[in-house]
Amino acid sequence: MVHPHAVAGFLVAVLPLIATPGASLALLIRPLIDSGxxxxxxxxxxxxxxxxxxxxxxxxxxxALVMHSSLAFSAVKLIGAVYLIGLGIWTWRSAAPNAAPAPYRQRLPKGADSVYAQALLANTLNPKAAAIYLPLVPQFIAPHQPFGGQILTLATAHALLIALWLTVWTFLILRASRALHRPRFKRTAAKATSAVLITLGIRSAVT
Known part of the structure; x- marks a missing residue:
């Protein structure tokens, strides 16, 4: 079992990474505006x-294999970058004034039929997320105890903190409900979201 102090220290360490706007927050904004x-x-x-x-x-x-193999690491990073850039381009195109109105689910690109799938792929294909569980996590687990349960405990704490962070942003976004339903605001928000996704993809590819 992970000591509560270790869990708290781990959350403090990952909080700056969570608070930095990323793909999850970008993917949250557009669906909220479109579908609530x-x-x-x-x-x-x-x-x-x-x-x-x-x-x-x-x-x-x-x-560990991915992180210690430069070829495997580069491949994962490139796949993630391409996915984010492609998703950003699609989001930008769907924000065009003459785009056909339809429910959000029907406008998703082929092969990604839910916002769940988009968020899952964006996080899974992010090698920086994997890096959290290699150099960082070992500093907060006891080496003389089974590390599987300890890692899952830290992952659960990490997941709860991210869920709380996204819930706060959901509340803040929905507070502006009047503006959210204006077509011009929707287009602006969609373009801002696409710009964030493309920027994240480019940064992932070149760093």
Missing amino acids: RRQALPVTLGTVTGLYIHATLAIAGLS
Whole structure:
């Protein structure tokens, strides 16, 4: 079992990473504007599922293989970058004034039929998320105890903190409900979201 002080220290360490705007927050904004609060849960669940995937890979040692193989690491990073850039381009195009109006789910690109899938892929294909569970997590677990349960405990605390962070943003976004339903605001928000996704993808590809 992880000591509560270790959990608290781990959360303090990852808080700056969570608070930095990323793909999960960018993916949260557009569905909320289009379809309301019910889209917040699948984005959060997709992000959390991605965290557990990284935690599971870390337990199995697969993440270590990726992080210590420059070729594997570069491949994962490139796939994630391409996905974010492609999603950003699609979001920008769907924000065009002459885009056909339709429910959000029907406007999703082929192969990504839910905001859950988009959030899951964005987090799973992010090698920086994997890096949290390699150099950082070992500093907060006891080496003389089974580390599988300890890593899952830290991952759960991490997931709860991200869920709380996205819930706060959901509340703040929905507070501006009047502006959210104006077509011009929707287009502006969609373009801002796409710009964030493309920027994240480019940064992931070149760093």
